[in-house]
Amino acid sequence: MLRLVYLLMVLYWSLHMIWYLFRQKKFWNQALVVPVLALFLLRLFLIK
Amino acid sequence: MKESAGTRLSAVTLLILTALVCFFSGRSFRSLHEPEPIFPGDGLAGRKLLSEYFPGLKNTPGDTEVFLFQGKGEGGRVLILGGAHPNEPAGLVTAVLLIENIRVERGSLFIIPRANDSGFSHSDPQEGNPQRFAVPTPSGPRLFRLGSRLTNPVHQWPDPAIYLNPGGQKLSGIEARNLNRCYPGKPTGYLTEKIAYAIMELIRTERIDLGIDLHESAPEYPVINAIVFHENSAELAALALMDIQDQNFDIRLEASPINLRGLSHREWGDHAGVKAVLVETPNASHGRLKGAPSSSLVVDGKDKFYARASRLGWLFVPFGEEGIPLRLRVARHVAAVSALLSSLEALEPEKAVLLERLPPPAAILEKGLGAFLHPPE
Numbered sequence: 001m002l003r004l005v006y007l008l009m010v011l012y013w014s015l016h017m018i019w020y021l022f023r024q025k026k027f028w029n030q031a032l033v034v035p036v037l038a039l040f041l042l043r044l045f046l047i048k
Numbered sequence: 049m050k051e052s053a054g055t056r057l058s059a060v061t062l063l064i065l066t067a068l069v070c071f072f073s074g075r076s077f078r079s080l081h082e083p084e085p086i087f088p089g090d091g092l093a094g095r096k097l098l099s100e101y102f103p104g105l106k107n108t109p110g111d112t113e114v115f116l117f118q119g120k121g122e123g124g125r126v127l128i129l130g131g132a133h134p135n136e137p138a139g140l141v142t143a144v145l146l147i148e149n150i151r152v153e154r155g156s157l158f159i160i161p162r163a164n165d166s167g168f169s170h171s172d173p174q175e176g177n178p179q180r181f182a183v184p185t186p187s188g189p190r191l192f193r194l195g196s197r198l199t200n201p202v203h204q205w206p207d208p209a210i211y212l213n214p215g216g217q218k219l220s221g222i223e224a225r226n227l228n229r230c231y232p233g234k235p236t237g238y239l240t241e242k243i244a245y246a247i248m249e250l251i252r253t254e255r256i257d258l259g260i261d262l263h264e265s266a267p268e269y270p271v272i273n274a275i276v277f278h279e280n281s282a283e284l285a286a287l288a289l290m291d292i293q294d295q296n297f298d299i300r301l302e303a304s305p306i307n308l309r310g311l312s313h314r315e316w317g318d319h320a321g322v323k324a325v326l327v328e329t330p331n332a333s334h335g336r337l338k339g340a341p342s343s344s345l346v347v348d349g350k351d352k353f354y355a356r357a358s359r360l361g362w363l364f365v366p367f368g369e370e371g372i373p374l375r376l377r378v379a380r381h382v383a384a385v386s387a388l389l390s391s392l393e394a395l396e397p398e399k400a401v402l403l404e405r406l407p408p409p410a411a412i413l414e415k416g417l418g419a420f421l422h423p424p425e
Contacts, residue, residue: 002206
């Protein structure tokens with residue numbers, strides 16, 4: 001149960017970052033999302 | 049400098065880039081979940097899974113292989129554990145070396161080369177350790193995974209703030225993922241406690257007489273080049289010590305503290321009545337004073353910072369410019385296994401376990417590990 005809550009939190013923040021990626025008007029701010037989002041996705045899929 | 053504009057197209061492009069990063073890094077991380085092949089010699093009598101002793105471990109990342117060697121003659125029953133801490137590679141490589149070479153003439157030998165298999169599926173964060181190290185063989189390098197001391201958090205999460213282990217000792221939360229703090233284990237506990245419980249079940253079911261746990265420690269750690277023994281194994285360890293010293297290896301004895309709970313050398317003896325020892329060799333690659341981590345540091349064991357620390361008198365073992373290579377650490381473990389079996393035979397002849405084709409430590413030192421390992425696939 002705790003794991004599910006954790007994964008839902010990771011999913012929420014991942015979606016939030018993707019939303020930010022599309023709303024952001026500065027390219028370098030968009031680019032900064034990549035390394036953070038990659039870590040969140042790896043954890044979301046329980047790879048790392 | 050003019051700021052570049054972010055557009056919907058750049059967002060999509062970066063999202064694709066993120067997916068590619070995840071794909072390639074994820075593939076690399078996932079490859080660590082695949083165990084490296086072991087090629088048992090013709091002395092192998094059987095291959096089991098640890099879950100056969102405790103079904104609660106079945107289909108979990110904690111399940112691991114048990115290799116059985118059986119002699120024709122009656123004798124004792126010995127368990128050898130490697131890979132309880134996957135960042136201590138001499139334990140794994142010694143176990144693999146035994147599996148690929150030995151035959152048992154008398155008695156039974158159980159070998160678990162990757163006691164904490166989950167720990168091999170990741171590496172310690174922020175250490176910069178290589179995922180694998182390469183042992184040279186005549187047919188090319190043979191790769192082994194260099195894991196973490198702890199169970200993969202993907203397999204066991206979250207850590208408690210304070211871990212109360214099955215022996216009743218309070219430890220920091222991450223120790224809940226340290227197999228050698230989780231004995232005698234719990235059938236309904238954390239994954240690591242289940243692994244410990246399954247090993248205890250193997251010891252009880254197979255009526256093991258002697259358990260040998262192979263480890264390594266950092267050169268600045270005081271318990272090093274040592275046999276740590278349960279008090280029921282004091283005479284056995286003392287006899288083995290003389291034998292190992294006869295083979296020109298520095299080694300000393302450390303009594304297992306009675307109030308230090310959760311460790312193999314304590315709980316195997318207390319909870320299963322088995323003779324229990326843990327053997328330590330010096331490993332620079334998981335010490336705090338090392339320079340850049342690399343496969344070469346694991347295998348060749350050379351590190352100029354440790355050499356300097358040794359000159360300053362900061363270490364508990366001599367550490368020269370030539371380093372402490374893996375072949376020396378494995379030769380030490382092989383010498384310790386051989387000496388402990390000889391001592392068991394001397395003290396209790398009916399429990400003797402006699403091995404054939406055990407690579408002599410001097411030959412390992414002279415020819416290297418590759419001469420005694422199966423060529424890579």
